[in-house]
Amino acid sequence: MKTRSILRLSSSTISCKRPDSMFVSVRQISTGGKRPKKKIYHRDYQLDKVMDLQKKPSLILQLKSVIQSQNQQCLLLRDLEKEVGFVAKWNFMSVIEKYPSIFHGGGCSGKQLPFVTLTRKAKKIASEESEARILMEPILVKNLRKLLMLSIDCRVPLEKVEFIGSELGLPKDFKKSLILKYPEYFSIKDVNGRAYLNLENWDSSLAITAREERFAREGVLASGGGLKRVRIMKDGNYLGPFAFKMCFAAGFRPNKSYLEELQRWQKMEFPSPYLNARRFDVADPKARKRVVAVLHELLSLTMEKRMTSTQLDAFHSEYLLPSKLVLCLIKHHGIFYITNKGARSTVFLKEAYDGTRLVDKCPMLMFNDKFVTLSGRNEISSFNSMNSSQVVT
Structure with missing residues (x-):
């Protein structure tokens, strides 16, 4: 079922006044015969700003992953469109140009095709990602078990787990690296022709x-x-x-x-x-x-x-x-x-x-912040200063 737009909700409950506010009907104290004013459900500009602040870091991290997935960790620019699409490739080309401290471009001389790779410093910090993923594994296993425990039948369609995989922090190969690695917790079963991720054992200590x-x-x-x-x-x-x-x-x-x-x-x-x-x-x-x-x-x-x-x-x-x-x-x-x-x-x-700062951060987010800080640009530095915090355990 598609999510209903806020603007289409019944006007008897909520009506839109301007882009930065919405009316929410609540009971009022008597105002001596005057028509009571409706309480306003205000926009939270700090949380709106979070979405703007994450745009450039998101592009940097996505390009890093694309480069690391290539042979020799070197991406030919002619293949960039194939990886990210025609429209998005221009945003990534801009990122390559703006952040030479992270991305190194080369080629165009002789028979060598234009390419982009990570700088030496970026490669050094990128090598710490494996340690962050090791720290993430017990957190991911715990959260995935809790996700299944919340469901009415202790199972969720595998495609839906994949749908929110990036939000949970799951690696792309989580079926192999997590599901098959922990058969005492998880299994994949076919139900009416649909693959489901099933919880194998209930743990009351996690039901908190x-x-x-x-x-x-x-x-x-x-x-x-x-x-x-x-x-x-x-x-x-x-x-x-x-x-x-x-x-x-x-x-x-x-x-x-x-x-x-x-x-x-x-x-x-x-x-x-x-x-x-x-x-x-x-x-x-x-x-x-x-x-x-x-x-x-x-x-x-x-x-x-x-x-x-x-x-x-x-x-x-x-x-x-x-x-x-x-x-x-x-x-x-x-x-x-x-x-x-x-x-x-x-x-x-x-x-x-x-405000705009996420209070608690997992190891993977802390690694991402450390990598993005290499850009040295004001807007990215601002992003990281507002998102520095402790590790989630």
């Missing part, structure tokens, strides 16, 4: 959400199993066992009735996203809150804590996601953010970012 792990790190849960005394904050945050971290946009000013309703929702108990969704009535408010937890956990399993809305919607049947997925994401705009920057709409897990 990223939200619960954050609470443990922050000491919200007392050592005796109880809870520390906490209070509802004016920004909607509540450090209870069933609460989510709220990160409203700077321009959003929730009123009293909105916060009261949010407080009730934050305190509401809900089943673990790792329990089978078939056990719950979809009309139950607790089951609807559980869906938010499923989406939160799915995004938490990705390297950059984001997916395109199309990728999320692809898992509709495996996780019993709501038919109006975009509406669900917009309703919980303190947790998720949808940006239309870039080629596709992208859904962010807001708490994972501090």
Whole structure:
């Protein structure tokens, strides 16, 4: 099912005023007979900027991979179009010209054809990628197991895993390097002519959400199993066992009735996203809150804590996601953010970012930043300074 565009949603719920804001209907405090103003769901310009900041680093890393896949790690420029397409090749030609500290061009003399390869310094840093992938392997195995545990039948079509492979950080040969390497965890089985990735063994120790792990790190849960005394904050945050971290946009000013309703929702108990969704009535408010937890956990399993809305919607049947997925994401705009920057709409897990900086980074992202820093250009240096952080374990 194709993701519905935000602009096509019912005007009774959401209407578009201008490109940088959307109306969200919420209850208002009485204003003495005056028509109440609607609360505005503001764009988050910092998360929009993330999409712009990643464009050039993405091209640099993609070109690096193309060069490394060639014989002798040397790419003939005549083959660039075959690798990336006619339109994209001009962007890559620009990258080659702009970043001589990373890419070295040669040829054109005598019978030698024009080519591009990595500079000596770039090759040295690129050699560290294998170490980063070794560090990534246990993280990928754990996250892939959790991805299957979230599904209703502990299995996901293999094509859908491949669809989000780059977001998870999976290598292109993950079927051989991970699936076949760990037969105690994974298997590939044919179901009605379709290949599925199956979970072989359930591990209760993995059925802990990223939200619960954050609470443990922050000491919200007392050592005796109880809870520390906490209070509802004016920004909607509540450090209870069933609460989510709220990160409203700077321009959003929730009123009293909105916060009261949010407080009730934050305190509401809900089943673990790792329990089978078939056990719950979809009309139950607790089951609807559980869906938010499923989406939160799915995004938490990705390297950059984001997916395109199309990728999320692809898992509709495996996780019993709501038919109006975009509406669900917009309703919980303190947790998720949808940006239309870039080629596709992208859904962010807001708490994972501090402005434009991704708070926690896996070894692969740290390696990518180190390689891209070779460019020495201001916009790339800015990208890395805003994304420096610790390793995810």
